[in-house]
Amino acid sequence: MSSGTGNPSIPLFDLRIEDDDLAAVAETIRSGRLALGERTERFEQAFAAHLGARHAIALSSCTAALHLAYLAAGVGPGDEVIVPSYTMAATASAVLQCGATPVFAEIVGRERPSLDPDDVARRITERTKAVAVVHFAGYAAAADRLAALCDERGLALIEDAAHAPDASLGGRALGTFGLAGAFSFFSNKVLSAGEGGLLCTDDDDVAAFARSRRSLGVVRGADGSRDVEGVGFNYRMDEPHAALLLSRMRRLRADVERRRELTLRYRELLAGLDGVLVPYDDADVATCSAYVMPVMLEEDRQVEVSRRLREQGIQTSILYAAVHGFTAYRERFPDVSLPRTEHAARTELTLPLFPTMTEAEQDRVVGALAEAVAA
């Protein structure tokens, strides 16, 4: 992002599209084929191979991927889906879109703001159909334990891997632990294209379902005949986006590696800073996608510290408010109380992190943060 007037001089994220990315998009537009073409298929194959998943279905957004994943799990009116509250609203709103009820569960704590499997287990009822887990900031939640729990209880595990396109747990790619994984290519994400999403699965039926439902429910018979089965949507990705993603994927590993290095450096610089708790452990960084750099401040400092940093030309954000605290959810589910989630959401601040960030920029952020929290 060029820094014009009113723009922050150290942005929260910085998206740079390289010349080969531009060439891939230019070539696609010149081809004249803007939808439903081979680039989408090639991107799907590349992403599936990257994850080690059987199928990848490119979609218009991660919200669309979550919606299709829940529907594929059989979620409908009267069902419950256990979801974290410490996430983007999409994880829960896609449940509402199915006519079902999101049941909010706790995170482990501020030092590990990932879904707590023990709390999930306590919230299972006879109406529970699925569990959604978010890999917060790109750090692996306990997908292995949740997969075992879901297997045992006959539930579908859906991974919201919006933050984690190149992260793993025990050598296995995040997104591949449950029935389906959902990825986002929104512009501030690790692999970004403006808008975009993807559903991965090892299940042939789920894949066929997602392919049909992303395109109005259309299915083609062996003889080329066309039918519409069930309620479908337009959740397709177009060709220029697929071309851009396919090109940018070549740098994904290197980008994430750089994000990890910067994250480890942040952790070193922030260690021992009073009033700043850095979640997760150094050891978690090696296999995470380091989507963002969250830190936990003391109570009631969030907005003020954010403002002080902005005065220094540094853009920060609050990654998530607790979803159950939003008006839309308080109205529907008034009695939810999740103290650990609420505490994390009230104290978290997201610092700038992007692959092209310089160490000097990082030093400035840390210096300004130290000053701001001491003020």
Next chain:
Amino acid sequence: MSAPTRISLVDETSCEADVEAVLDCLRSGWLTMGPRTQALEQRLGELTGAAHALAVSSGTAGLQLALQAAGVGRGDEVVVPALAPVSAAAAVAALGAVPVLCDVADPLAPHAGPKQVEPAIGPRTRAIVAVHLHGHLADAAALRELADARGLVLVEDCSSALGAPGAGVAGALGVFSFAAGRQLAIGEGGLVVAADESHAARVRSLRSHAMTSGTWDRHRGHDPRYDVVDAGYNFRLDEPRAALALTRLERLAGEVDGRRALLARARERLRGRDDVALVFNALSVEAASPAALPLALPDGARRDRFAAALDELGVPSETLPALHAFSAYREVPGGARPQAEAAAARTCLLPLYAALGDDGMGFLLDAVEQALTRTG
């Protein structure tokens, strides 16, 4: 230009201005709804004459948002013509509502008017969808009168009618599509227009998760906190597509004029034949932003033979089945639809876009005549 040997179903030409517009946007590094989307909405508001214009991810998404803004929800009914793109019924069903499929007037005038819509209205009806089929305008004013009289909301499905004067502004809300083959084609994309600020506000909110501020606002230094006030979606358009739409919009008037001229030429040449009929009348053609050349054969069997012969001669074509011919919509209410079924069986939709040019249209019409002779 050498004579073509095969023409494509939809326009797949592009120009360097398209490429430059998208690359400029990508180089800027700002890819999510921002200045280009705002400019596009402004321009399309002016073009359609609507008070509010909101870019969305697709025409289907736009219909869902428009219907939801119109108050449609679980258990409600919406009257939709049985001869319509799948998206019209899918958008209703996506809201948990029931599409009630009504008949159309006639295979050669395949719109649903008040006479077809009225019997489909029941106590649970919330809205009527007027479908401007193949870019030809349905009588939205008459449907609006009916809707008003019955306390219903009229939503216009203008997915293939961008550029037809008045499209989208007789109803409370109107929806356009920018998918492949449309007058303004950008891959995937759509637009909702609305007369009322309250409808527009609902669409604006729901298309982006009902969040009270967007990434762009927060980037510009507004309060980092926001609220979520409803169960919304990610139905946003993004900046690369807005950039492409903005540059292609410059060519829209030429595209529509070109299509009209080619359509007039085709009708002129095929008029008066007894083995093929022209769908829509001359008046309707003048007001249209045509999306295809629809021809009606005497019956379904001959249509199928005609389409196969055309394809062999290098002209691809499409058909539009009635919605209730599909498994998903077989059981929906709406009574008998003999005219829609006849139209679906008899009609063949041939390519129509400005880039065909005189040569392409000449090639197409030669093929039509030959195919008619072969199948006659």
